[in-house]
Amino acid sequence: MIRRGSMLYVCATPIGNLEDITLRVLRILQEVDLIAAEDTRQTRKLLSHYQISQQLVSFHKFNEHEKAEQILEMLRQGKKIALVSDAGTPGISDPGADLIAKVIAAGLPLTVLPGANACITAVIQSGLLTGPFYFHGFLPRRQSQIAEVLARLKLLACPLVFYEAPHRIIACLEALKAHLGDRRCSVSRELTKKFEETKRGMLSELIAFFKDNAPRGEFVIVVEGAEEAFESEEITEERIQACLREQLAQGLSTKDAVKTAAKILGVRKNEVYQQALELEKIED
16 A cells, blocks of 8 residues: 655756756755665765755665665655755666666656756757757677677767766777767766866867877767668678678677677678688688
């Protein structure tokens, strides 16, 4: 049985500048019974700035499953709970999506309180937006997975948006150039903060810039879409071999190259493996 009055409030918090928070979010943070925060230390700074005293519980990717059950039980008891991440809206490249799905499945009430968003801010600031755009978030770590993702996105004729950490920004830009070609790009960092900066140029130019200037802060990358939608091509033996060469050039093993090429082209692995054997004969 669900007691009346319960509610999960999914609250957007500032992405840098503490003034970028709505009056509604501030009111809800004062009124709820509990705040579930990605990092309680970060959230305490925000609450302290607005002189809000509130009970906090940690809710991050390492305890999300365990804490989700506790939050569900509290909602069944009629509690009001606010869910916040360190910056932006929970569920967008941050913990929260799984909890939201469970709340819905359990028939419990929730509402989303909108606010600052790094993706939207960077896309508008990029100058590349003319219509729709595609938000991906963080690329995977493994080269084979990156190849799979970018092979699908390469065909989209709209801007592509990625998040990246400073220690991986150069590798990320190099991967984008390798798989998408040298396109126009916008890279924003420290959005809404004192040292906010956006660099625009070709991917090759931005790679050179960050190699000469140590990257700092969290980044949002906006890459120009394909000039026009590609028509589907016939999957020939030559095309399979060309795709295999691309994957092998990225440093993948033959096994991983076969697996990745099969996913990219949408063909069976044994068909790709046969072409890998043919490649070995040619190169021998």
